[in-house]
Amino acid sequence: xxxxxxxxxxxxxxxxxxxxxxxxxxxxxxxxxxxxxxxxxxxxxxxxxxxxxxxxxxxxxxxxxxxxxxxxxxxxxxxxxxxxxxxxxxxxxxxxxxxxxxxxxxxxxxxxxxxxxxxxxxxxxxxxxxxxxxxxxxxxxxxxxxxxxxxxxxxxxxxxxxxxxxxxxxxxxxxxxxxxxxxxxxxxxxxxxxxxxxxxxxxxxxxxxxxxxxxxxxxxxxxxxxxxxxxxxxxxxxxxxxxxxxxxxxxxxxxxxxxxxxxxxxxxxxxxxxxxxxxxxxxxxxxxxxxx
Amino acid sequence: xxxxxxxxxxxxxxxxxxxxxxxxxxxxxxxxxxxxxxxxxxxxxxxxxxxxxxxxxxxxxxxxxxxxxxxxxxxxxxxxxxxxxxxxxxxxxxxxxxxxxxxxxxxxxxxxxxxxxxxxxxxxxxxxxxxxxxxxxxxxxxxxxxxxxxxxxxxxxxxxxxxxxxxxxxxxxxxxxxxxxxxxxxxxxxxxxxxxxxxxxxxxxxxxxxxxxxxxxxxxxxxxxxxxxxxxxxxxxxxxxxxxxxxxxxxxxxxxxxxxxxxxxxxxxxxxxxxxxxxxxxx
Numbered sequence: 001x002x003x004x005x006x007x008x009x010x011x012x013x014x015x016x017x018x019x020x021x022x023x024x025x026x027x028x029x030x031x032x033x034x035x036x037x038x039x040x041x042x043x044x045x046x047x048x049x050x051x052x053x054x055x056x057x058x059x060x061x062x063x064x065x066x067x068x069x070x071x072x073x074x075x076x077x078x079x080x081x082x083x084x085x086x087x088x089x090x091x092x093x094x095x096x097x098x099x100x101x102x103x104x105x106x107x108x109x110x111x112x113x114x115x116x117x118x119x120x121x122x123x124x125x126x127x128x129x130x131x132x133x134x135x136x137x138x139x140x141x142x143x144x145x146x147x148x149x150x151x152x153x154x155x156x157x158x159x160x161x162x163x164x165x166x167x168x169x170x171x172x173x174x175x176x177x178x179x180x181x182x183x184x185x186x187x188x189x190x191x192x193x194x195x196x197x198x199x200x201x202x203x204x205x206x207x208x209x210x211x212x213x214x215x216x217x218x219x220x221x222x223x224x225x226x227x228x229x230x231x232x233x234x235x236x237x238x239x240x241x242x243x244x245x246x247x248x249x250x251x252x253x254x255x256x257x258x259x260x261x262x263x264x265x266x267x268x269x270x271x272x273x274x275x276x277x278x279x280x281x282x283x284x285x286x287x288x289x290x291x292x
Numbered sequence: 293x294x295x296x297x298x299x300x301x302x303x304x305x306x307x308x309x310x311x312x313x314x315x316x317x318x319x320x321x322x323x324x325x326x327x328x329x330x331x332x333x334x335x336x337x338x339x340x341x342x343x344x345x346x347x348x349x350x351x352x353x354x355x356x357x358x359x360x361x362x363x364x365x366x367x368x369x370x371x372x373x374x375x376x377x378x379x380x381x382x383x384x385x386x387x388x389x390x391x392x393x394x395x396x397x398x399x400x401x402x403x404x405x406x407x408x409x410x411x412x413x414x415x416x417x418x419x420x421x422x423x424x425x426x427x428x429x430x431x432x433x434x435x436x437x438x439x440x441x442x443x444x445x446x447x448x449x450x451x452x453x454x455x456x457x458x459x460x461x462x463x464x465x466x467x468x469x470x471x472x473x474x475x476x477x478x479x480x481x482x483x484x485x486x487x488x489x490x491x492x493x494x495x496x497x498x499x500x501x502x503x504x505x506x507x508x509x510x511x512x513x514x515x516x517x518x519x520x521x522x523x524x525x526x527x528x529x530x531x532x533x534x535x536x537x538x539x540x541x542x543x544x545x546x547x548x549x550x551x552x553x554x555x556x557x558x559x560x561x562x563x564x565x566x567x568x569x570x571x572x573x574x575x
Binding site for chain 2: 002004006008010014018021025026028029030032033036093099103105106107109110112113114116117120121124129130131132135136138165169173174177222225226228229232247254255263
């Protein structure tokens, strides 16, 4: 056993394709990006070393600063909308038996659609003249409530609503799985102790599904950090950069303006933030769990 | 799923729950229904009455024909099928070999290598796009299927390896020991015994990775510029740029590109949900 399964050559042959492919596509480009962030380059002229110039430019660029703020706004809105609504839907669904499949499917379906489909659809849902929302408002006589939903004022909120539509079913499914996995003994004991309704939820269910809640919060935060698809498809970061996120900023800088060095600096910043947040969440969540 | 039996709630509460769920499910599904029934209207009918149902006598099924044949959705669909299928096969092959080596073979750094792959789950793809684009341009891999496949497969590896290592843990050692005594080589054991046993996990991974590749926007957006090679998501955006004024035809195109995902979901939803929950609860 040891001899056959410990053969170095065999192990190398099995692991090499994945290891090489992954290393070439993920870690090496991250290093390359870091390296390029110290140069000015448009791919046509020579690369010139500029030290920390790109980072200085980045943090004196108002659009980049506002893209960080928009990304934070989207993250907070997504956390509030998706966790609370997802948990609420999950709690409703575990309490019923009839029609359960239909409701689960209905809420989850948006999640399997491509962001191109969702982005184009919701672009029209929000359209002022012939969009779904305004035409419903008109047909019930509430013309006065019509809005330009993708305007500077509402665009972040509108994007977060669309993202919630896309993802809430996913988190709901995770919560349903977690709640269904709580051991019967705990539930029975809680019932004997008189836990009902809200008390049951806050004292028993939420503490019991905390690990899954943590996963779902991590997924929402990391997903929001790289928020690109909806912002790019529906508004291209506009109007007037009102929905520019860190990710659309990177894309625009590199692929529209051909400022590869500056784009790499922004990428490196995004990478650093992702790592930092992952570490913080893991530390924080580990402590919390011990407390319970 | 015994939860509902344990918590006793009044019939009034139950009615409220049903009413809320029904209302909210209609709210969730309505944008899709609206999209579908507008895709069979004429453009003018849509602009005149975006909320109204189409008239049966004026059903524009021609929108679908135009989108599919004249406007190139057919080509985008074929491209998406090729990229998604090939990337599924490659990712399954490569990740199953790696997962088997990590979980079943005996070597010191196996856990470190596993963690190395798993760290990839947290990497936002935006970070690698610029170097990828530049290097692919140098290597003449822009605007090519191979160029698109490389990152698509690579980004599918971490989750696939994670699910498979978990699966291989559950296969009893005795199986391999017996085969070894019978004179099988490790390669033969993997090929003849392990791979067939892994089929259920492969289906989960296949659904997962297929939808991932099918729905992906950013990688093909950066790497593909010629319409001949565009996948559906990028093709749809390109379509919007070219035929943006023919709204109902565009709705038809959007519906067409959503159909495969929905079919896959309804045929394989148990597998998909299983993979999703396993993939998320890696803790």
